[in-house]
Amino acid sequence: MTNDERQSIRSARHREALTDASLVLTAVGIEHRLEPLDHQWHLTVQAADADRAIDQLERYRHENRKPVAVPPAPRVLGRAWTGVLAYLLVIWLLPTLEGEQAFGWDWRDIGAMHAESVRDGQWWRTFTALTLHGDLAHLVGNSLFGAVFGGFIGRHLGSGFGWLLILLAGAMGNGANALIQGDDFRSIGASTATFGALGVGATFFWRQGYFSGRSWKRNFAPAFAAIALLAFTGVGDENTDVVAHFTGFTAGALLGLMATTFDLRRLGHSGQYLSGSLALGLLIIAWRSAAGA
Numbered sequence: 001m002t003n004d005e006r007q008s009i010r011s012a013r014h015r016e017a018l019t020d021a022s023l024v025l026t027a028v029g030i031e032h033r034l035e036p037l038d039h040q041w042h043l044t045v046q047a048a049d050a051d052r053a054i055d056q057l058e059r060y061r062h063e064n065r066k067p068v069a070v071p072p073a074p075r076v077l078g079r080a081w082t083g084v085l086a087y088l089l090v091i092w093l094l095p096t097l098e099g100e101q102a103f104g105w106d107w108r109d110i111g112a113m114h115a116e117s118v119r120d121g122q123w124w125r126t127f128t129a130l131t132l133h134g135d136l137a138h139l140v141g142n143s144l145f146g147a148v149f150g151g152f153i154g155r156h157l158g159s160g161f162g163w164l165l166i167l168l169a170g171a172m173g174n175g176a177n178a179l180i181q182g183d184d185f186r187s188i189g190a191s192t193a194t195f196g197a198l199g200v201g202a203t204f205f206w207r208q209g210y211f212s213g214r215s216w217k218r219n220f221a222p223a224f225a226a227i228a229l230l231a232f233t234g235v236g237d238e239n240t241d242v243v244a245h246f247t248g249f250t251a252g253a254l255l256g257l258m259a260t261t262f263d264l265r266r267l268g269h270s271g272q273y274l275s276g277s278l279a280l281g282l283l284i285i286a287w288r289s290a291a292g293a
Contacts, residue, residue: 132188161276
């Protein structure tokens, strides 16, 4: 728009949208007007002042531009393979011990998650059931998913502390499952802990802000991704213990939140070692309790 050698340098539907630009030009002493024309408001200046006015407005925009929030880089606290190897060793050792009836134990009978027995105080079944599997396909499936999800957690929470949380999530998930199911319900398998690892990762990465950005969708991306994986992989045929998958995931999510309340780097190598030893110790104590019951 040009009128009496005036030039429009900004336009908007509402006058208020040009208020800041008007204040900038007033501050630098450039004569200007806010004028309505053709259902629009125009910020006009003398044609000779147009270039200087535009330059001042661009400087103002650049100086007052909000910095783009850069999410923190995910911390790496350990070598993931250490915990993964320990996990695979445990769940592949148990079938051998069970098949040979080592120590004269009926491993499946004393170690399976039996809902009524757990409610009667046999807490160890919530741990021992995680190490038992129905057949080779069951064992291979949990080996694969456990190595992937658990390795991810071990890399960012440490192979000791991360796997301790995974074990606790599995046991807590089995305990909650026992409260929900009928008296005769039995289950075995590490999948409860596997989905516990998924829950740990969902809330830990969300609260740490590793995916934070300008959109709430980006902020909640870890939780959305974990829930999608839970829905995609946690629901199967009639032999799938869907309730245990969801209770394990929920327990893991709670533990993941807990893990964000302190700096995991303070654990150091000794803390990670002690956490891993505690996880193995809990399994040993659980099996000893099962044998002595």
